[in-house]
Amino acid sequence: MTNRNHYYLQIKDLKHARGPEPSLSYDGAGPNDFAAALQEALRSPLLFQRWRAMQPDPDSVDERLGVTDQLASVSAKLADLNTDVEVISSLPMSIVRQRMTWLIGASWQLHDVRPA
Numbered sequence: 001m002t003n004r005n006h007y008y009l010q011i012k013d014l015k016h017a018r019g020p021e022p023s024l025s026y027d028g029a030g031p032n033d034f035a036a037a038l039q040e041a042l043r044s045p046l047l048f049q050r051w052r053a054m055q056p057d058p059d060s061v062d063e064r065l066g067v068t069d070q071l072a073s074v075s076a077k078l079a080d081l082n083t084d085v086e087v088i089s090s091l092p093m094s095i096v097r098q099r100m101t102w103l104i105g106a107s108w109q110l111h112d113v114r115p116a
Contacts, residue, residue, distance in 0.1 A: 002090040004071075004116035009085040009100070010109050011076075017107035024051055026103040031076035031083050034104075041099040042072035042089055051102060067095060088116045 011017055014034060019025035024047060026037050041047045048066035052058050072089040085108070087096060093113065100108055 004088060004090050005093075006114045006116040007085075007087040007089070007093065007096055007110065008112040008114075009087065010079075010111055011083040011085060011104065012107055012109075013081075014083040014104075014107075017104035019102045019105045021051075021054070021102070023054075024102045025105075031078055031085075034083065035074040035076040035085065037103060038076075038085070038087070038099065039072060039074040041103060042074065042087070042091060042096070043068055043070055047099065047102060065095070065098065067091065 011034070014031065017026065026034055028034055028037055045066050045068055048068075052061045052066065055061055069089045069091045072087065072091065074085065074087050076083050076085045078084075089096065093110070097110075
């Protein structure tokens with residue numbers, strides 16, 4: 001059985017949080033839009049495939065970087081001036097970090113990881 005983790009993340013300014021590459025970046029309007037975008041990025045290989053196609057030698061990119069979790073779930077809500085995000089997934093933090101960075105750059109922090 002695959003281990004599932006519960007990741008607790010916080011985004012400082014979701015309204016202005018964008019990834020470094022506009023064609024991969026989140027472009028939504030709020031926490032629910034972001035949760036849907038991240039959930040899609042964790043469940044589907046499409047974002048990875050778009051990123052991979054942008055690399056100088058796409059064929060040399062390690063396929064393991066494109067791993068997905070069809071059961072990943074993401075929720076997000078406003079909390080004061082921040083957005084709290086909860087992710088439940090079997091993906092390692094390195095993959096969650098990769099997808100978060102593509103979507104919103106470095107505008108987030110990991111606060112806790114627990115078994116789900």
